[in-house]
Amino acid sequence: MRTLLPGAATTLALSLLAGCGAAPDTTADGEIRLEFLSLAWQKESVEANKRLVRQWNEDHPGVQVRYVQGSWDSVHDQLLTSFLGGEAPDIIHDDASDLTDFAHGGYLADLTPYLPKRLRDDIPQESWETTSYDEGVYGVPFLQEPRVLIANTKLLKGSGVRLPTAQRPWTWQDFEDISKKLTRDVDGDGRTDTYGVAWAMKEPVAQSVNLALSTGGKVFTKDGDGKNRIRYDTAESSVPELVRRQVNEDRTAPRNGLGMSGSDTLPGFFGGRYAMLPLNFSYRQQVRQQAPEGFGWTVLPMPGDSTGLTQGVAPQTLSVSRDSAHKKAAVDFIAYLNQADHQVELATGDWLLPTSREALKDPAVNTRRYGWRTGVDIAAGLRPSPVLGVLGFAEWKDKIATPAYQEYYNGALGTDELRTRLVADGNRILDRYQR
Amino acid sequence: MSVPSPSRSRSPSLSAPTPPAPGAPGMKGARAMKRTPAKVRALRLAGGAGQYLALACYLIFLGFPLLWLLSTSFKTARELGSLDPAWLPRHPGLDNYRAAFDAQPLLRSALNSLVVACAASLISVTVAVPAAYALARHRSLVGRASSVWILVSQTFPFVLVIIPLFLVLKNLRLIDSIAGLIAVYVVWNLPFSLWMLQGYVKAVPPSLEEAAAIDGAGRVRTLVSVVLPLLAPGLVATLMFSFVTAWNEFFFALVLLKSPENQTMSVILTRFLGAEGVADLGPLAAASVLATIPGLVFFALLQRRLVGGMLAGAVKA
């Protein structure tokens, strides 16, 4: 777009009117001004962000940060437009899966020269890998969200099964058996009243790919030339096969759950229709807010096989726009937000896990209450989601993988047909991005 | 009849009922007269009841989501997570409204939206009336070009217009400015306004204008005092349309405005939506109710103006 976009202005014969449109990012007395687009979601998190910005502004009169609220729903469009128009905020809150395209597009700054050593060391290498492409680091991964099992305590205890822990998790086989145990027809009318599990598969791709790691799968691999390829063998397909079996054969998971988002499954969970829900960590907030009085619930690790409790995550990130005139100052502010105690505030505000090793030791996230401790226990098994860094992933996901997985889970496709579509059709799309 | 109806001569079917001439309708009328008055009254009563019934069905279909929204806005988070939704909140409270006001600058954004929608609709109608008049009364190249533009502007994917538009506004220094957003809305509402108003202008018999011209009225005066009053229902419909479009518009507002103090209501509403279909339902419903009220008030005020009889009144005057 480089040549074309300025061209537009001239074509439109507006050069006469043209001027430097951007707001001044440095005032006359040398004060630096930064804009911070935040996607904090829960009230507590928004407040924590604003408080930290205020503190920073008080402590750093020379670098003034302005807090701008964005929303997850529309951030990609908003950012893309402002990148193209050269009006992007200096500091950008986003998530790692969105960074791939923006970093590739040349809109984000490589943070390597500016990152303080303390911050680099405090966040584990696996997390840094989620934002590193082509030798550059394009964001600071700061909050992450593993998938967990949220379970109805009463139903679980009633069935007498052993509760899993991070040290002794369920295997997928255990999980399948337990789901059967929990599935019940209470009134004996031949129809299921309680299902063992509800798989919310409105967005099936990220879950299916990220959980493949728990059985040693990968889905996205690099070939000899460093090109991304799609692989869908036994290791990749075993969890999806289990889900399909639960819906179509075991009938331990309801078919209408497949069309739901995570939030959609909650009323059924509270109503006792579903005993367990595989959900992202932050859904605990909704559960706490909406659960009926006296409703007992607990947070369990997802099942795992020989490789331990690994799963893929795409953390939330803080990046700096390449057009920012004050990258050093911007990274200093990011580092400030990521001091362990600050990161804990941001994480707890949005019910997420911090990435900082220091922050993970904080008592606030080590309480058993609301399952915080379960998250900390499985943090060590979190790996970069295989989809990160794959150019063309978004198109593969929308055009190929989402419909294919949906039909597969509904029982309309077999594993072989699914493989053909994901791999053969998928590689064709990836190839277009890797010429 | 004071309005000559040459303008309807193209529809041959119309000529039949216009004069109460002898013929089929008249015969039918005669037959109806012979019926007993009681029967006629009963029929009319049944017809009236049927009309009210039909209207009630429409209002239920159109209105029940608003009721649902209202009821949702008074429910507690717990009730919203219930498997068995009730039409009326079990423990009604204002918590959602409080939370909505706490979380987002609702008043500020409502005010912004109001300014933007009022300005955009008034300006676009003001600009559209003379233009519609010129286009309707003069068939020309410009007229034809404008109709092509009207079609294309409605058809072309707006997503592709956004980026060039962003650049133009940037050069005009109108990014992150309410004035810029108003300008965009005016321009993007114009096609519909022009299209509507042109039709109404054409329905005004030129003989009226000629008469005014003979009386010595200038062109602008003719436009203002003769044509404009006749356009009233069309003006109102157009005004309603531009107001609501501007009030509800989301995408332009999202990408063109940056500062928190400039945001409009529709953008603020999406703040209650999180990633992956998560929504802060109670406060969203509360904010939505508030966002729907101005439009309804606006409608309630304007709908009377849609009432007919204006044409006749103006012609008689």
Place this chain on the structure above:
Amino acid sequence: MSVTPSRAGAVPDSRGTPPPRTPAQRRRALGLDRSAWFLLLPALIPVLVLSVGPLLYGAALAFTDAQAVRTSDTRFIGLTNFLDLRFDSLFWDSFGIGLTWSVCVTAGQFALALGLALLLDQNLRLRWLARTLALVPWAMPEVVVGVMWRLVYHSDAGVLNKTLTQLGLLHENHEKIDWLAGLSYALPAAIVVGVWAGMPQTTVVLLAGLQSAPPELREAAQLDGAGVWRRFTAVTWPALKPVAVAITALNFIWNFNSFGLVYVLTRGGPGGQTRLPMLFAYEEAFKYGQFGYAAAMGLVMVAVIAVLLTLFLRAKLKEEAA
């Protein structure tokens, strides 16, 4: 292009301008006289800058390989995008979905709006209230409409399934109908929302059309004692027809290009069953960054709609002339 407002204008128009005869008139037919320019100018300048310019620019992108990537230069590639588009079966699928959606929603909107407009045109009690309430969907932002209907359609806790269960059409604990995520339900369910959301606008336009029909005509017919149906076919409909044709044509365009509502409702899912062409173009441009390709889609959409509308309006006008 026969969608000229002069022919399909919102209100009865048959007078038109007489064909130019004198040289002066002919000259005027090509350009405009000075006072007309003066009337047109306030609209023309902003339109040129903020609409025609960006539109042309957007259209020009269709002949380039423009991407949302700063690191590569944009090149002119002629018709390549259009040639690629020929074989993009997903795009044509979405085109078909767009046509189905657009035809169904437009027809539904029209049929329901006509009935409502006729009712609201009567001298009923509390007419002002009815008129205001009838416009409720219009006053609600698309985001809200989408979220509301998502609640109505919710398979576990939605009012629709609840009502069906109470009526005995669905079993209490049976697996519920998944309106927005079922492969065969999603499009019809979305169409209902489309009709619901777009109806008030059509109603207002039709009502304005009804109101501007000379009351003398209607009174005459009423005095005449003509029956309801007869009055409708003989008086109301002929007067309303041009407005009806016009709003139907416009509605068709709008519906074909509809975006926000379905985006909030389903995001084009499940499995692309509700992926309208505009959603497709949007994803191509904003999610995959393929601006050139998306622009080509846009031009194809413009072309197809123009052809369809021309056919539609020709047929209507011929019918009228006959």
